[in-house]
Amino acid sequence: MKIKVTRTPETGTRPKDEDLGFGTVFTDHMFVMDYDMEKGWHDPRIEPFSEFSLSPAAMVFHYGQAIFEGLKAYKTPEGKIQLFRARDNYKRMNRSARGLCIPELDIDFAMEAMKELIRLEEKWIPETLGTSLYVRPFIIATDPFLGVRSSFTFKFFIILSPVGAYYAEGFNPVKIWVSKSHVRAVRGGVGEFKTAGNYAASLFAGEMAKKEGYAQVMWLDALEQKYIEEVGAMNIFFMIDDTLVTPNLTGSILPGITRYSVIDLARKWGIKVKESKIGIDEVFSAHEQGRLKEVFGSGTAAVISPVGEIRYGDRMIHIGDGTPGETAMKFYDALTAIQYGRAEDTESWIEVIN
Numbered sequence: 001m002k003i004k005v006t007r008t009p010e011t012g013t014r015p016k017d018e019d020l021g022f023g024t025v026f027t028d029h030m031f032v033m034d035y036d037m038e039k040g041w042h043d044p045r046i047e048p049f050s051e052f053s054l055s056p057a058a059m060v061f062h063y064g065q066a067i068f069e070g071l072k073a074y075k076t077p078e079g080k081i082q083l084f085r086a087r088d089n090y091k092r093m094n095r096s097a098r099g100l101c102i103p104e105l106d107i108d109f110a111m112e113a114m115k116e117l118i119r120l121e122e123k124w125i126p127e128t129l130g131t132s133l134y135v136r137p138f139i140i141a142t143d144p145f146l147g148v149r150s151s152f153t154f155k156f157f158i159i160l161s162p163v164g165a166y167y168a169e170g171f172n173p174v175k176i177w178v179s180k181s182h183v184r185a186v187r188g189g190v191g192e193f194k195t196a197g198n199y200a201a202s203l204f205a206g207e208m209a210k211k212e213g214y215a216q217v218m219w220l221d222a223l224e225q226k227y228i229e230e231v232g233a234m235n236i237f238f239m240i241d242d243t244l245v246t247p248n249l250t251g252s253i254l255p256g257i258t259r260y261s262v263i264d265l266a267r268k269w270g271i272k273v274k275e276s277k278i279g280i281d282e283v284f285s286a287h288e289q290g291r292l293k294e295v296f297g298s299g300t301a302a303v304i305s306p307v308g309e310i311r312y313g314d315r316m317i318h319i320g321d322g323t324p325g326e327t328a329m330k331f332y333d334a335l336t337a338i339q340y341g342r343a344e345d346t347e348s349w350i351e352v353i354n
């Protein structure tokens with residue numbers, strides 16, 4: 001399929017790197033493609049970033065048939081544009097598509113479309129370590145219909161946003177709050193898919209956490225409310241004694257690409273890794289016994305984010321001394337060095353696109 005390109009004459013200006021937050025500034029163009037039963041995915045185009053119209057009856061507004069991804073493009077000191085494990089994002093997007101009865105994408109084509117868009121928007125890619133061009137592919141259901149069924153028509157978009165750190169704290173430790181009253185997802189549901197409803201379901205507890213001064217919620221499993229699943233926008237790791245423990249993928253956790261990368265690097269470095277059930281009580285007792293060395297989250301937006309405090313009902317623990325722990329630092333440095341082209345890509349995670 002040929003991508004039709006319509007350029008806007010009105011181009012914006014990228015904010016200074018130090019002024020970049022997360023997800024508020026968008027580039028000049030976006031990629032769009034439509035789906036219907038007869039033509040499949042068709043009419044791929046790059047056009048000016050702008051509002052678009054949909055019927056108020058479009059199914060996405062009513063039943064949330066929507067999936068998305070999040071990945072980043074990085075600029076190296078030599079001016080190369082690099083993607084980190086981007087194919088894995090589209091593979092995960094197709095898994096989410098299957099889970100939500102959305103037609104899958106041709107991964108090669110979606111990758112090409114994204115690369116063409118990123119190349120066109122090169123001037124929007126910030127250059128400082130810690131900044132990048134966030135890529136948000138998403139698919140929405142567009143049938144104007146109020147009955148509950150899967151839509152027959154969809155739209156696929158890719159939008160781009162130059163970003164800095166996800167958390168206001170930057171790389172400083174964040175405080176997280178364990179929800180006792182709410183759960184995010186249950187096995188057999190859609191927790192392992194990157195679908196809009198999972199984030200809608202997280203908002204109420206997220207607001208409760210925020211009121212108490214916490215950055216994000218750490219979710220427990222929905223059945224027993226004992227075992228740690230993940231944090232709002234990241235997977236979670238605990239360094240207990242000399243073992244890196246992270247919840248195993250039970251079906252209700254997002255299989256994070258950064259999570260896999262941390263596990264791969266840890267094994268390569270000879271750190272013991274345990275993917276298993278881990279109870280919140282176990283974390284608190286490990287802390288009491290002085291065995292909980294570090295806690296950190298992993299995610300595309302969050303990168304590696306040290307956790308300095310965990311609150312669970314009226315119990316609270318502090319981890320570390322208020323500065324990022326040694327292990328979190330090591331993963332942050334190694335991952336970002338690969339992503340920004342400052343270290344050799346020993347794992348073949350990088351694709352240079354210019």
Ligand code: PLP
Pocket residue numbers: 070230231232233234235254255256257258259298299300301
């Ligand atoms: N868990 C949730 C709920 C997320 O939204 C994200 C972010 O994408 C992650 C985990 C981390 O996944 P990844 O490392 O692929 O970005």
Ligand code: COI
Pocket residue numbers: 069070071233299300301302
């Ligand atoms: C990401 O890390 O890419 C995410 O999607 C997290 C969040 C912004 C939803």
